[in-house]
Each structure stands twice: as structure tokens, then as C-alpha cells.
Amino acid sequence: MAMMDSVGFSAFDERPLPVSTTVTSAKEPAKALGGIAKRGLDILIAGTALTLLAPLFLLVAAAVKFASPGPIFYGHKRIGHGGASFRCWKFRSMVTDGDRVLEEYLAKHPDERDEWETTRKLRNDPRVTRIGAVLRAYSVDELPQLINVLLGDMSIVGPRPVVQDELDMYGEAAPLYLSTRPGITGLWQVSGRSDTSYDQRVALDTRYVQAWSLWSDLVIILRTVPAVISSKGSY
Template identity: 45%
Template sequence: MEEMKAITRTRRSYDQQAMLMSGRHLFSRRSSQLMKRAFDVVVASFLLIFLAPALLVLWWMASREGGKAIYGHQRVGQNGKSFTCYKFRTMVANADERLAQLLATSEQAQRDWEDDFKLEQDPRITATGMFLRSTSLDKLPQLWNVVRGEMSLVGPRPLMAVELERYATHAGYYLAAKPGITGLWQAEGRQGKDYGTRAHYDALYVNNWTLWSDSRILCKSAGQLFCGKPR
């Protein structure tokens, strides 16, 4: 219920901000949206086919840890529309129950969760999950989200409704674009975890988007993957 209220608030905020932002960036142009969508479909479809053997191996690795190998969580997409964002499972099957226990017994865990909705030392992450997260390979199932039109290869990081509320006046920029598997914030080295920094990069991306910038971000993100840089 609280998540639905948060989504309603962010949609209302988007409606107000979209009027102010209209025509100020290329995302407002239909031709730009079609060009970006065509690029996403071609590249994501190719990667799904090319990486099929690797995806099967990763699916097998994740399934050995218990629970479903692919995990879906609700995120806020373009124009405030909620969608299921897919990842390879990186946590134990009873992660939600473990989180509740941690938040009830650890003040440090409470502070970490309030700051970033993450735990600095998260005991719920499995051994396979550590590998998948450190290489960002857990995100590969999101290629299917791209093909379905819910996400883009490049865009703002997918957010929960409660996270989007922290974007404040920058929420409209996030909602103007589809969330991406990677984005400007990640490509620039993921400097700064605070929401103000993330919102700044998302607004910068939307305001300066070109197909060339998407290609550059994808290349930088691929380079970070092969260099083994942390998330």
C-alpha cells in the first residue's frame, strides 16, 4: 500500500515537472525515442542470443544457492509506470526475513538501510551472489526487460518508489527516460552513493542524451566489467 502511494506521488510530481521540462531535451522528441528504442532492441536481442550459453551457466550457478535463479523486484519506470525488474538471484531465499531480523537487532544495519536501502556488510549475499554482483553479471536478465520495452540499455538506475522520493526536484528527469542496465553514474566510476549525486547524473544524462553518448557509456561500462571494477 505504501509503495502504491509513493508511486502515485511520484507520478503527480512527474506530471508537474514534465510541463516545465517539455522541449528542453532530446527525450521529448518522438524521433529520438524511436531511434533509441531501435538501438536497444537490436543490441539487446543480439546479446541475448550471443550470451545464451553464458546465461545458462549463470542460471545454473544461481539456482545452486536455493530459490529461483532469477529474481524480480518492482521498480519505477518511464512516466512512473511500475514494472518487474529482473536479476540473477544473489541473496539467500529468505532474504526478506533475514533483513527484518537484522533491522530489528542491529542499529548499524538500520543506519545503512535508512541511508541507501543497502547494508554495508550484507550477510544475505551468497558466495555466487558476491561474484555476480562484483562483475555486474547479475544484471544480464534485464536484457529481457529491454526487449520488452520496460528498460533501456543505458539510462537512470532502476529505483524503488521510496528511493525516487529522494530525487526531489530531479524526479522528473528520472521519469523522462527508461531505466537502464547501465548509465552515466556507473560509467563515471560510481563516485558517491548519495541520492543527490545519482540524481545529478541522471539529470545530466537526460539533458545531454545522444545515441553517441549511449554508445560511449556502454563501452565504458563494458571496460569496467572486464577490468573487474566493483559495483
């Protein structure tokens, strides 16, 4: 902990976070943050988790298939290391005609359009199925991202994967986001999840990259378990 505190970051620090996103200029590195050590940890954890969780994968896949018409998995294009796009895989938690459902809902609830445009999330998302709501509450829908980790698109720990429109909201902090692989979990995940503002999410991602260490990754992984079990801030 002393090591992390010396650079202004502690994964155990529960004090309110500043929302400033001012960062020092930095050139995009040729290799992703953490190099071989971080990548090795990713492969070890993802490979082990996929093996141990295989029965859960089958159970969830069956539940998704029978809960509503459509595919079991959903792949959404996200921005990864260096600006490369990739398909971020999840268990499908929404109806298949989600775009239409969302637009109709926002047209009828203009007050919630502001929430959507500001955070890209809705507390009462009309697209989410019943089984999907349970999967999202406990982050089970994100388990297929372990495959993204093995493919090298993502890391176990990193910034929350974003689409291009969201990356534009990072402003001067965008180069720091692009310097690493987005993560299944991260400092945002263990610091309130959807209870944080978007500026705070950017500040969390910025802090994570600037103060990265293998130890901080391990701490965040350990803190993810109670954060997921409590389902606090999930929607």
C-alpha cells in the same frame, strides 16, 4: 566529445560531480527519451547480446540453482517511463527470505541501518549468497534485464531503476527520471557505482537526461566494459 561538452556533459569527464539536483520544470513527454533511434539501438544490442550470451545464461542459471534453494530469477517491482511499474529481472543473488534476514541484521547493527536508509545498499549485505556476490561484483546478475529491454520496460543506457521510495528522493528531478526508460547501465554505472552518494546518483541521472544524445549512449556503453571488469564500487 565536443558536442557533449557544449551541453555541460562529457562521458569522459572524471572531475568530481556537483550534487545539486535543481532542474528546470519540464512536462513528461509522451514518448521516452531518444525516440525511435534509442529504441532501435536497444533492440539491436539486446537481441544480439541475448543470442551471444545464451551459453553464459545457462551456466549462471545452473550455478544459482545449485548454490542455494529458490528460483533462478528474481523480479523486483521498479518504476519505469511515465511512472509505469514493471518487474525488473535479475539472476537471484540473495537468499529467498531476504526481508527477514535484513530486518534481523539491521536490528543487531543499528549503525548500518543509516547506511541502508540513505543509500539502499549495504557493503556487507547478509542476504547475498556466495555465488550472488560474484555475480553482483561483475554485474552478471543483471543480464536478464536484456529481456526487459526487448519488452520495452528498460533501455540499455539510462538512470538506475528505482522503487517508489527511492523516486521520492529525486525531488524536483523526478520528472526527468520519468521521462526515459531506466537502463541496465548508465552514467552512474561508469562513475563509481556504489562509491557515489545518493545525491550524486540523482545528479548523474539528471545530467544524463538533460544532455542526452545517441553518441553519449554509445560512449557510456563502451565505458561500461572496463567498469564492470574492474568491479570497482560494486556491492
